Amino acid sequence: MTLREWRERINDAINPIVVKELRQAVRGRFVVTVLVLSLVSQMIIVIGAMIGQRLESMSVERTAVGAGLFMTIFSVLFFGSIMLVPMYSGFRMMSERSDSNVDLLFITTIRPRNVVAGKILSAAVITALIFSASVPFLVFSYVLRGIDFISIAIVTLAGYFFIVSQSVLALFVGALPASRPFKLLLGIGLFAISITTSVAMSAFAAQFIRFGVTAPGARGMTGGLAAVVALALIADLLLAFLTTALISPPxxxxxxxxxxxxxxxxxxxxxxxxxxxxxxxxxxxxxxxxxxxxxxxxxxxxxxxxxxxxxxxxxxxxxxxxxxxxxxxxxxxxxxxxxxxxxxxxxxxxxxxxxxxxxxxxxxxxxxxxxxxxxxxxxxxxxxxxxxxxxxxxxxxxxxxxxxxxxxxxxxxxxxxxxxxxxxxxxxxxxxxxxxxxxxxxxxxxxxxxxxxxxxxxxxxxxxxxxxxxxxxxxxxxxxxxxxxxxxxxxxxxxxxxxxxxxxxxxx
Amino acid sequence: MRVEVSNLRKEFGRTVAVDGVSFSFSSGEVIGFVGPNGAGKTTTMRILATLDEPTSGDAVVDGVSLVQDPEEARTLIGFVPDALPTHHDITVHEYLDFFARAYRIPFARRVRVIERIEEFTNLTGIRQKNLKSLSKGMNQRVCLARALLHDPKVLILDEPAAGLDPRARIELRELIRVFSAQGKAILMSSHILTELSEICTGAVIIERGRVLKAGNLDDLLVTDSEVRTIVIRPLGGLDALHRSLLELPGTRGVRAGDDELTVQYAGSDAEASDLLAELVRRGHRIAEFHQQRANLEQLFMNVTTGGVQ
Structure with a gap:
């Protein structure tokens, strides 16, 4: 097979929803504004932390600076993303599935499961885009000590998957065959729960960073984390199947x-x-x-x-x-x-x-x-x-x-x-x-x-x-x-x- | 290839938007779907486009049921809605590319198909423009281009001419003629009945969710008129001709124009021919003698009452 044929094959294999939604996301003011605001605030936090560290005397606990900085940046990134990605995904799905104006996408030959997969993948890629832009700031906290790479990776990945999970839930709510006000109310309710869970997630991250991956007791925490990830994955898959069923013909x-x-x-x-x-x-x-x-x-x-x-x-x-x-x-x-x-x-x-x-x-x-x-x-x-x-x-x-x-x-x-x-x-x-x-x-x-x-x-x-x-x-x-x-x-x-x-x- | 709509019914709560609608049409036919606002045209068309599901009834396109196999039916149907695309932050070309991908047109063909359709619908010059920045006419063309991407056998056009300038309307009319010549079955709603008369081969008139009249346009227009309208243009002697006509049997009324007379005449084709012979025998010099066809507008006004659901 020639290189050109490979290129064509890969091009055909890409989910059309991903192509379209990413094109729209990178051009859209909403995504770009949130991304820029998030980056600017992270930069301010890093500069502030560096100045603060320089002003502090050596007697101050220097080891805490990196961990503290990481948590602050992570919190900004995490809450920024949780406000943006699930809401963006849910609103789009809701407007595309509104009673009065079902998007013409749904009368093409694309299969419902591909629509759902494409939307989840889009949410995952947009989240990855936002996270990847923040990675230099997150990793910079390592330079200031007080945190190890594995902890940074685990907490960042946990946050990432949490946001993707929330997007799957938002897609499900958006696809429900209910009125727009009902979906909005349900979405607001779930969003409130999501924010509460996010606080718990941040507390978990702080705990994890404090003890570190190699600290005593970390094994139990890792096991607990694995159980939560497994449950979340099962719940996400179930929601994806339910969303697919909702947008399939009766x-x-x-x-x-x-x-x-x-x-x-x-x-x-x-x-x-x-x-x-x-x-x-x-x-x-x-x-x-x-x-x-x-x-x-x-x-x-x-x-x-x-x-x-x-x-x-x-x-x-x-x-x-x-x-x-x-x-x-x-x-x-x-x-x-x-x-x-x-x-x-x-x-x-x-x-x-x-x-x-x-x-x-x-x-x-x-x-x-x-x-x-x-x-x-x-x-x-x-x-x-x-x-x-x-x-x-x-x-x-x-x-x-x-x-x-x-x-x-x-x-x-x-x-x-x-x-x-x-x-x-x-x-x-x-x-x-x-x-x-x-x-x-x-x-x-x-x-x-x-x-x-x-x-x-x-x-x-x-x-x-x-x-x-x-x-x-x-x-x-x-x-x-x-x-x-x-x-x-x-x-x-x-x-x-x-x-x-x-x-x-x-x-x- | 036939489209058969059978006992279609759609309820929204207690409102019956479409109530037992049945009609059918075939390849190459252009069917005007007319009715007052709120008659159930858009609902019927959305069901035919598989955007909505009927409460009961079904439609079969080329043997494929819209209710049972909507996915299969979608390969056969192209739909242009009355509401234009609301996609933000996407160019015309990207929009068409997205739908071509969604219709699973392989890469090698996709590029060619999009280029050809952009050219055909005159979009090449604006392909890099953002959808949101387009005028209504341009958006309408984008919609049409999207509906043509997968080369459907059936085109369902909901108010495609609404809001278009005269030039765009003429272009649209020509495009529809081309599609018809290509063998596509076209169902098209419009409030501009004179334009529909020019391109349609048949019509379905709907009101309060029910079909009032459906059929071949010639049959509909002829069978509906008991009294035919004949236009006669003499070479002078308009008043004398007027008097002669009033004396002859079958004449129900005569209206004088600048150089012609419009006669309401009750009689068969043979009797109309006898009328012409009698006028010539009486020495009138006739330059033009033809039957004026009833138009869709008259028919529409005759059969509808203007009621909505």
Whole structure:
């Protein structure tokens, strides 16, 4: 292959979104202004630090100057970037996906996943551009002593990935099919959380620099950092998949990549949790894994009960004919089959936690039986809510609530059953002597644990939840069976519209 | 290649913007899509461009469903919206390059295609200009150039002539004629009905989200008129001719111009021919005798009420 052919091939491989967004970013006043302001302030900080150091006597702790300077520059860079990049990415996505003016980019043949990848990559490159401009200032702090290169690299990289992560979140918010004011409000809320997390991130950086990478205790910190990075990466990937699904056409199999990803991540995170259990001789990590998985799967369940119950030709033609593979596809493809996927995953999560904690887990101070019961009760409660909402939507609310809004029924049920009764019971009953019978009964439909692990299980609650969940599942079995029977590849071709539409005739 | 729109419906909350719209057209046809403001033209066109999804119904382009296979359909459709591009900090050439990349046109072809389209749409001189600095007419041309990049079989043009100066309008008309000759199926909305009449082969009239009339333009204009309008220019003797016409059966009214008469005549082609023969027999010297075609404007005014959703 000639050099020219290589050049052409590379040119074709570059994501068009990256090319366009970078062209716009480097020409745009907003990016350039923030970049210049950031650099000017960093330069002032460095000059100030140098003058300050010169004026200070040798008796002053010189070793602290480099670390202090690094933290100041890093803070300016970090907060400047967090204000710029995620906001820039989110706003662009929001304006491109606005109800009234969807960008023409979305009617080209570029795939939704490439759009999302391109936007994430653009955010990453713009962040890298800003960071690279500040690198000389950051490295200069090394000359003033008090900080090592590895600490500089780790903190800078952590900050960099944090900003890219925030951009992924901003893209997700920007792509939500909601009104502009709602997205703006959500964005402001998340931005506030982001700033709070940024302060924590800065505190972490200061701590890391203070102790240094080779200092005692740094191993634990590095492990913690690795865990945070892994979690952030999984969350980012999930958000990227969700954003892709949001901008894909409704006829597409939007749930498949998400459910596949969640299934794979379930296995990967289980592996990491088991490794942590062995390493720390405690099932704490496994408990965190189980709670996290149940939370994510619950959201999928509430979404799946409102998914399509009929499959258009686009999905139908990809349904496998082999019965086993067809069942697998039923669970993973867009549609109500996701309900069964979520229930199976919930059962698998609890069974895995129980079997590892009981059979092979180390003996530690955790009250494993009580935690297992909490998880079980939580899962039963969630299954109860989902099944009841599905039944209500299919029967008495069938004309009032569209299928895609079934989650709203869950929300109403949750307020009616899990929030209002306990509030009333707490108001009526004196709980100074512990939970009385009314409070206990009122908190039955609450998926969250309401008592300490030492209080022990309350068997009537477990039985009540078992009965509720079982009933909620049983009344929907026929629905699921019908759904599965409907989930099959059509034998013939999709009927054409020939003959249906008379040529240039009014049919209004 | 055919575009078949079938029972398209689009609801925005309780408002039904498009209500069971059906029509079809083929390669080489230029269809005028007309209706009052708020009739549902833009919504229908946005659905056809795959920018919006219909609440129900579908459209099939060359056998590809817009609802089921929008990605595949996009390769066949070029869309020029009524709103112009809002991209900041990007030149005309970069804008076209971006869309050519997005349509996955390989590098070797991309450079050639963009150059050719810039030349075709007369953008070569402004290719390095920033999009934001362009006039409406130039922006319209950029939009058209973008829609042509992937050589679509169907062109959907939403108010392409709005805001253009007379020269740009004439150029646009010529371009549309070229596209039609190339075999592209064109659906074009406009409020300038006289211009549409000149280039369209068919029309779809829509109001309150429903199609009122659709068909071949000749059929629409002829079938709608019970009384035909005949223009007669005599070589002198205008008043005598006027009197003769009023005496003859079928004449519903005569309007005198400077040197011609416009006659409202109810009768078949044969009866119109007999009318001419009778006038000649009576000694009138006729220099011109032709039927004036009803125009799209008249038809539009006849069938619409001006209501919006």
């Amino acid at each position: 006829s597409a199999n939007r749930a498949l990549p998400i459910r596949l990803f969640l299934t794979i991540m379930w296995l990967v995170s289980l592996g990491i949790a088991i490794w942590a259990v062995i390493d720390n001789a405690s099932v704490g990590a496994l408990l965190v894994w189980a709670v996290g998985e149940l939370a994510i799967i619950s959201l999928v369940l509430f979404s799946a009960i409102g998914e399509r119950e009929e499959w258009g030709p686009r999905i139908a033609r990809t349904i496998p004919r082999d019965p086993l593979r067809r069942f697998g596809a039923f669970l993973l493809f867009s549609g109500g089959g996701g309900t069964i996927w979520a229930l199976l995953m919930m059962a698998a999560t609890i069974a895995t936690f129980g079997s590892i904690a009981y059979l092979g887990g180390p003996a530690d101070s955790l009250n494993v039986p009580r935690y297992l019961m909490w998880l079980l009760e939580g899962a039963l409660c969630i299954a109860g809510y989902a099944g009841t909402a599905l039944l209500l939507r299919r029967t008495i609310l069938t004309r009032r609530v569209p299928a895609r809004a079934t989650w709203a029924i869950v929300l109403v049920l949750f307020v009616l059953l899990a929030i209002l009764p306990p509030l009333a019971a707490f108001a009526l009953e004196d709980d100074s002597q512990g939970f009385g019978i009314f409070i206990r009964i009122a908190t039955i439909p609450n998926p969250f644990p309401m008592t300490s692990p030492e209080a022990g299980p309350w068997i009537p609650k477990t039985i009540a939840l078992c009965v509720w969940a079982a009933l909620a599942i049983v009344v929907n079995v026929e629905w699921a069976r019908t759904l599965f029977a409907r989930f099959r590849r059509p034998n013939g071709e999709t009927p054409a519209m020939e003959g249906i539409v008379p040529e240039l005739s009014a049919e209004g």
